[in-house]
Amino acid sequence: MPRKMRVARAEEFWVEALVADSQRVKARVRAVEKLGGQVVIGLDVKDWVGARSGQFAMLQPVRSRCFLPRAFSVFTGARGGATGIVNFLIAPVGRGTEELAAMREGEEVWVLGPLGRHFPEPPDGRLVVVGGGTGVAPFGLLLESLAGQKGGGAVPGNGAGPNEILLLLGFAGEEQARSVKWIEPLTDAVRSSGVGVETVVMTEKGERGSQGLVTDALAERLESGDSVFACGPIAMCETTWTLAQNVSGVSTWFSLEASMACGTGSCQGCVLPSAKGTLLKVCRDGPVFQGERVFGGSSESTGKAASERGST
């Protein structure tokens, strides 16, 4: 029964996401912070209407050699934050992401967003966040909003929310793990708003935190009744789903990735197979999906085709 209620609740919030006042504007890069190979770019987005955890924007430098924009989760700055800046975490893995990662202060970016369905309001009880690599990005906003429930500033939530958060963050190595620097102050803020937060950092060789995969930590720590929000490589998401099936009463939501051309449902290019074998549009049906919807069938080809190829 609790699970069903959560579903209904999630749907409510998703409906709310659909009335966001999204737009396409030129935004100036106000800050660039290199985190090893990754970059956080801070954009001054005029009239940004606020995003919720899991929502994304289509970004493309105004001076671009690419034809299409790329989709990125909003990292922090739900309402542009106190500074009015919306931050995106960018890993250069292809032409489009390389252009964005190489941007300098003062240059301009086209921003279309916020778009897509967000994570639901975190249910009561314990929330386990599983973030892998740049998949930590949507959880910046999540922590902001949890901190903001008492502190104000971010998009406010309605429910009582989680009483405890377990943040499991996995990275390939120390360089990739430098995004934790952006997460730490947010976890502190959530803590000072009265919610317990424990952060576990995993790296594959153990240069930072513990050695192993983030899903190793999940296997150890997942408990009956947990709610899981996950974002990261598709293998991580599939393992997360499988682990959740072995523990009773765990509900899961995943933010998934796919190459997108429009981000608004026009091209139908970003589809991935649902558990029922139908095709879901990542941009409009997601990018946040309930686990059952995507992984609930045979786990063979689930989500693979689209999800391993995100923003290049």
Place this chain on the structure above:
Amino acid sequence: MSTEGPVDLKVNLGPLELSHPLINASGTLDLLETGEALGTRGGTVVRNPPVAAYVPKTVTLSPRQGNDPPRIVETSGGMLNSIGLPNPGLDAFIATELPKLADLPCPVILNIGGFSPVEYAEGAAMLRAAVDDRMGGDWTSRIGLELNISCPNVHSGCMSIGTNPLESRATVAAVRESWPGLLVVKLTPNTDRICEVAEAVEEAGADALSLVNTYKGLALERDSLRPYLGGMTGGLSGPAIKPLALWAVYQVYNAVEVPIVGIGGVECVQDVLDHIACGATAVAVGSAGLRDPWLAEKLAGQLADELQIRGVELGKVVGCAHL
């Protein structure tokens, strides 16, 4: 010279009067989906469409799921798509989408695809009955029909019809019997017989031609060096194809009398002028509109400015590359 007063951008496609020449290419702008995705401003998109006429995605008699992912990939100067005409089928389209499209404040050019001339004719007859039923009276100034005989991403029908003048003629003739309104036929450039096809469909009763659909192409996955797209091949669009599209429009303009909708590589106002100069009466924004749903309306504004600066009427530009 039209240096006084606002520039007149009105153009006619058969019985449809467009407030300006900029429309969308089918499959590259879903106004209803975009409206919902963008929320409040999206509502504005639906109430105040960014196109002079709206062309929805291709519908077929039976529902189609479309091709397996991945379906799109960026290429140098454009993109390849292998979407494969996913659609709910004509019955569901008529029940759920047509009423919303009929309520749009701009003319709508419906778009159907099929796998034989008979299927196109059946689809057109169904749409005619549905539109008669919905709108009554004479709706031909509000609703048109485009035949997609040019999709490169399905295994039969469509492009295999549009590369064959005889089959194209038979398809258009069959549709013409039941469709009283504007009939546009969208041509494929994947043939050396585009002028023959254009002449054949004009003879069979087409009121206008739209060209080009995408160019068939291939992209490989960078590690495996195997075809990347789920449907193996895809259709190339974007600025990479603009010179090819202009050449197609230029040739077909010489071959037929009916108006042409120029499509291919339109990103900026110069591209619009180029298509018009080659012979296009209207111009469709295609995949460049994917990154900006408002592109067509922006280009229409820029076209007015450009005509004013050049001191020339729109009608004088049409086909001027041939002079």
